[in-house]
Amino acid sequence: MDEQTLQEVARRLHVAWKTTVLTGAGLSAASGVPTFRGEEGLWRTHRPEDLASVDGFRRDPHTVWEWTLERKRLIAECAPNRAHEVLADWSRRLPGFTVLTQNVDGLHDRAGTISVLELHGSIWEVGCALQCVDSPRRWRDERLEYPQTPPTCFYCGALLRPGEVLFGEQLPLDSALRAAQATQRCDVMLVIGTTAVVEPAASFIEMAKSPSTLVVEINPEPSQKAAWLMDVVLKAPAVQVLDRLEEELRRLEELASTSEDA
Numbered sequence: 001m002d003e004q005t006l007q008e009v010a011r012r013l014h015v016a017w018k019t020t021v022l023t024g025a026g027l028s029a030a031s032g033v034p035t036f037r038g039e040e041g042l043w044r045t046h047r048p049e050d051l052a053s054v055d056g057f058r059r060d061p062h063t064v065w066e067w068t069l070e071r072k073r074l075i076a077e078c079a080p081n082r083a084h085e086v087l088a089d090w091s092r093r094l095p096g097f098t099v100l101t102q103n104v105d106g107l108h109d110r111a112g113t114i115s116v117l118e119l120h121g122s123i124w125e126v127g128c129a130l131q132c133v134d135s136p137r138r139w140r141d142e143r144l145e146y147p148q149t150p151p152t153c154f155y156c157g158a159l160l161r162p163g164e165v166l167f168g169e170q171l172p173l174d175s176a177l178r179a180a181q182a183t184q185r186c187d188v189m190l191v192i193g194t195t196a197v198v199e200p201a202a203s204f205i206e207m208a209k210s211p212s213t214l215v216v217e218i219n220p221e222p223s224q225k226a227a228w229l230m231d232v233v234l235k236a237p238a239v240q241v242l243d244r245l246e247e248e249l250r251r252l253e254e255l256a257s258t259s260e261d262a
């Protein structure tokens with residue numbers, strides 16, 4: 001990781017009025033949540049079309065639920081890491097700060113981040129598979145097992161579905177709109193721990209791109225697909241980079257407050 005680049009990113013964060021962060025599975029890797037792609041990624045050994053797609057759920061809801069519950073149990077044992085904590089702190093300290101996450105693990109929320117938008121939904125929510133009129137679109141359900149799998153809707157008795165966005169589904173319109181709003185005219189966009197291959201993640205980076213925006217990728221193996229969108233790359237694990245950025249930002253804040261006092 002280049003120290004001069006890191007200092008420049010911290011300086012831009014310090015003066016930014018609007019900062020947007022796009023996070024992916026790599027952010028939670030240090031917490032023990034497996035990523036999807038890469039050498040040890042889930043999609044190496046599991047088929048997304050069977051486990052995380054609309055057709056897969058229609059064909060075999062039992063298997064989709066077994067997999068969802070297995071991940072819920074694993075995530076329940078994980079805790080937010082230092083990178084989640086730094087972002088949570090910035091969400092309360094920096095102006096116009098939004099986190100757009102593709103992660104469904106809820107770790108941003110558990111770290112205390114305000115203004116986080118879960119683009120792919122949450123593993124801690126469920127919905128009625130038939131979207132019955134009596135039920136909300138999604139509701140919180142932290143159970144790690146059910147009396148029967150697949151579980152059924154409390155309101156109408158149809159099947160429950162996991163709260164995650166499945167392949168073959170659009171993002172809910174309100175999430176997409178709020179994410180677009182957050183990315184437009186931001187001063188800094190941090191893209192952390194994502195291959196940026198699943199849309200609309202890459203489109204949000206493209207939307208943020210402007211001559212006055214600094215787009216920063218933080219990843220030990222930077223994205224090839226979205227490489228052209230990045231202004232600078234900090235090639236290291238998220239925990240290491242965010243910890244250093246926070247240190248540098250604190251230093252700049254202290255300098256600014258002592259020069260105000262003088």
Ligand code: OAD
Nearest residue numbers: 024025026029035036037102193194195196219221237238
């Ligand atoms: P991926 O598994 O595609 O990518 C994980 C990224 O994290 C890779 O670029 C790694 O290099 C990087 N990485 C690994 N360890 C890291 C660390 N310690 N610090 C920083 N980066 C690290 O995950 P996503 O891009 O999030 O969608 O995947 C996007 C979507 O595809 C997911 O939300 C999920 C999946 O299918 C749905 O389920 C709808």
